[in-house]
Amino acid sequence: MKKYINIAFAFSILSLTWVSCFKEDLPVDEDGLLITTRAECAVTNFELLGSDFVTVRTVAAVIDTVAQKVAVTVQFGTDLKNVYPQFTLSQDAKLDPKITGKMDFSDLANPKVFTVVSGNRQVRKPYTVNITVQPK
Amino acid sequence: MNRKLIYTISPAFVAALLLFIGCKKEEYALPVAPDVLQNTAIKRTLGPNIVTQTIDFAYAAAILPTKGKLTSIQVEASIAGATGTFLENRSFYTNGSGVDVGVTVGSPSVNEGTKTTVTFTVDTSAATLRYSYVVPEEARGKTVTFTFSAKSSNGETVTTTMGPYTIAKMDMVRLLNVKTDSAYISIADMKVYDPKTAATNASKIDLVYLYRNITTSTFSHALVSPAADTAYLPNVKMPTGLTNSTKMQKVFNLQDFNLARLQFGIYIDDLDFQQLDLTNAPNYAINLKAEAGVWVQTADNKYKAYIYINSVTTSGTAVISIKRYAL
Numbered sequence: 001m002k003k004y005i006n007i008a009f010a011f012s013i014l015s016l017t018w019v020s021c022f023k024e025d026l027p028v029d030e031d032g033l034l035i036t037t038r039a040e041c042a043v044t045n046f047e048l049l050g051s052d053f054v055t056v057r058t059v060a061a062v063i064d065t066v067a068q069k070v071a072v073t074v075q076f077g078t079d080l081k082n083v084y085p086q087f088t089l090s091q092d093a094k095l096d097p098k099i100t101g102k103m104d105f106s107d108l109a110n111p112k113v114f115t116v117v118s119g120n121r122q123v124r125k126p127y128t129v130n131i132t133v134q135p136k
Numbered sequence: 137m138n139r140k141l142i143y144t145i146s147p148a149f150v151a152a153l154l155l156f157i158g159c160k161k162e163e164y165a166l167p168v169a170p171d172v173l174q175n176t177a178i179k180r181t182l183g184p185n186i187v188t189q190t191i192d193f194a195y196a197a198a199i200l201p202t203k204g205k206l207t208s209i210q211v212e213a214s215i216a217g218a219t220g221t222f223l224e225n226r227s228f229y230t231n232g233s234g235v236d237v238g239v240t241v242g243s244p245s246v247n248e249g250t251k252t253t254v255t256f257t258v259d260t261s262a263a264t265l266r267y268s269y270v271v272p273e274e275a276r277g278k279t280v281t282f283t284f285s286a287k288s289s290n291g292e293t294v295t296t297t298m299g300p301y302t303i304a305k306m307d308m309v310r311l312l313n314v315k316t317d318s319a320y321i322s323i324a325d326m327k328v329y330d331p332k333t334a335a336t337n338a339s340k341i342d343l344v345y346l347y348r349n350i351t352t353s354t355f356s357h358a359l360v361s362p363a364a365d366t367a368y369l370p371n372v373k374m375p376t377g378l379t380n381s382t383k384m385q386k387v388f389n390l391q392d393f394n395l396a397r398l399q400f401g402i403y404i405d406d407l408d409f410q411q412l413d414l415t416n417a418p419n420y421a422i423n424l425k426a427e428a429g430v431w432v433q434t435a436d437n438k439y440k441a442y443i444y445i446n447s448v449t450t451s452g453t454a455v456i457s458i459k460r461y462a463l
Contacts, residue, residue, distance in 0.1 A: 051417075052388040052428065076353035077368060077422040082385070104416075134353050136367060 029094075029121060036092045038119030043127050045088035046070045051079060051102070058134050068127045076134045080106040085114075085129070092119025105131055173199045173292040177284050180266070183393055183403035184304040187276050188218070191269045193298060194228075197286030198262035204290035206260055208242075210253040211267050214281040214300075218272035223252045227263035241265075275303040304406050306461040308394055316452035317372060319345035321359070323382075323432060323439045326458055331375050338377030342434050343384075343443075346372065347452035354423045357448050359384065359430055361419035368420040380435040383417040387429045387442075395444040395457035396427070409440045409461035424448075438463055 027035045046061040061072040074080070081104045087095055096115040105112060108131055115126045180192040197206055211223055223245035226238030241263050242256040254265060269282070279300035287293050309326045320334035321327075321343040334341050341362060348355040348370055360368045362378035391400040414433045421430045426448045432441040439460055446455040 050386060052386040054386075054388050075423060076355065077358075077420065079386075079418045081416050081418070136350070136353055136355075136370075 031094070033094060034092070034119075035121050036119040038090075038092045039123055040090035041093055041116050041118035041123040041125045042090045043070060043087055043114075043116060044090060046072060046129070047086040047088075048072055048074060048105075048131075049084040049086065051082045053084070056083060068125055070127055070129045071132070072129065073132045073134055076136050078133065080104070080108075080131065080133075087114065087116075089116055090118075093117060096124075105129070108133070169200055171200050171203055173197065173204075173286060173288045173290075173294045175284065175286050175294045175296050177282075177296045177298050179298060179301075182401070184306070184405040185271055185280075185301050186304050186306065186308050186394065187271045187273055189271055189308065189394070190220075191271060191280075191301065193267040193269075193282065193284070194264055195267060195284045195286075195296070196262070196264040197294065199288045199290070199292070201261040204261070204288040204292070206241075206256050206263055207287045207289050208253060208255045209263070209265055209284070209286045210251055211269075212251045212283045212285075213269060214250065215272060215275045215278065216250045217247070217252070218270040220268070220270040221247060221252060222268055223254045224266040224268075225254050227260070227265060229264075271303055277305045278303055306404075306406055306409065306459050308457075308459050310395060310457040311446060312456050312458070314345040314454050314456055316345060316347040320375070320378070321345065321443075321456075323434050323441045323458070323460055326460060331373075335375035335377060338375065338379070341378050342380050342382040342432065344369065344372065344374070344378075345454065345456075346370075347448075347454075349450070356422065357424040357445070357454055358420065358422035359424065359443065360422070361435075363435075364418075364420040368422060381419045382435055383414040383419060383433040384421045385414055385417045385431040386421045386424065387431060388425075389427075390429050390442075390444075391427055392429075392442065392444055392459065395442075395459060396446065398427075404442050404459055406461060408442075412440055414440075426454075 029035055042065045043063050048056050050056045056074045056078040058073045058075055061070055063070050082102045083105055085099055085103055094117050096117055111128050111130045113126050113128050115124050117124050175197040177193055177195045180194055185191050197209060225240060225242045225244050227241045228236045228238050231237050241258050241260050242254040245252050245254045279302050281299035283295060283297050285293060285295040312328050314328055318330050320329040320341045322340040323342045324340045329337055343359045346358045346360060361380060361382040362374055363381035391398050392402055392404045412431055424445055426445055429442055429444040432443060439462055441458055441460040444457045446457055448454045
């Protein structure tokens with residue numbers, strides 16, 4: 001009887017191990033990021049850092065998710081050729097183009113456009129970043 | 137013997153045996169000092185080795201009292217130290233309150249060429265002497281090696297070599313006072329000129345220090361090139377002939393230890409200047425704060441520098457320190 005109990009115990013341990021090692025084969029995109037079922041697609045926060053990694057905003061950025069616009073006012077004298085933008089996006093979403101370092105936002109007449117791509121990679125929303133420099 | 141009994145007794149026996157081994161103590165024996173003259177050295181300064189600054193060491197030598205006494209300690213640098221290089225003639229120990237106390241053991245050190253020597257005047261078998269090497273101009277960009285040696289009364293000599301240490305190419309100047317509208321900074325000269333002398337050294341002036349308390353924007357303390365947009369030089373009466381456009385990049389949280397002398401163990405070295413790229417940098421830096429800094433590249437591309445702001449006041453003055461690297 002004891003022998004049968006031992007066998008049953010060993011078998012259950014083995015099956016648990018097997019189950020824990022089993023992975024669901026979820027799809028990933030070209031960046032190696034999981035493609036999920038979420039369709040939310042929005043910018044939830046925006047930050048702009050100077051070359052010294054200190055914020056150059058004067059107030060919090062205004063994000064209009066309907067018009068798909070980000071409006072940010074920066075300090076007088078900000079070196080807009082060398083700033084680091086930071087986007088916070090809705091869950092599982094990603095940004096196109098990617099931000100890899102310093103960016104040039106100095107061409108105020110032609111604001112930069114970033115596209116937010118939803119977690120399911122089905123929804124794409126372009127956001128325009130409008131920068132205003134604080135007057136002297 | 138009964139099989140069941142063996143199974144019962146054996147684990148108990150093994151446990152008792154382990155306990156016995158675990159409780160056994162090794163006999164302690166006093167370490168025996170080698171009966172020859174011994175020595176060791178440590179480098180006390182950290183960070184880059186900069187011309188005019190010091191490199192400090194502590195050198196210890198000892199011999200068994202029954203074998204003899206120390207007679208002299210000597211340091212030989214591969215490049216002779218600048219004026220001020222010395223070997224302490226006091227041996228230091230740390231007392232119960234944590235204070236280093238010096239005991240005079242020899243005559244003041246004598247510099248002869250590359251050698252610095254202390255001759256012992258008291259009977260002692262062990263001493264730790266401090267050595268302070270002032271980096272000379274001729275060592276810039278080269279390496280320096282130090283050979284420490286001690287002699288004892290029984291004729292023994294012992295030697296330790298420290299290094300080679302690379303001497304940085306960069307220069308450094310600390311605590312220059314600047315005042316708004318009357319501080320014209322020259323990186324080439326590492327000096328601050330007033331408006332009159334700035335005009336006579338126009339080609340060397342790289343930056344102007346300004347302070348403006350503007351309510352509509354954050355101007356505050358600023359370092360601006362003479363050639364910058366006049367929006368960044370409000371109401372500045374620029375001396376004639378100042379035309380340099382110096383590239384600048386603001387930095388925060390880079391309190392270089394050599395310049396700031398604060399608790400931060402950060403050192404800017406030659407490598408930082410070599411890797412610095414200010415290609416698209418502007419020619420002004422406004423809204424500067426205490427403990428911030430600015431990377432600088434001069435208009436003639438002869439120098440890169442880091443200007444650290446030690447302190448500022450709201451009356452339009454500041455104290456700055458500069459590290460400069462010749463390209």
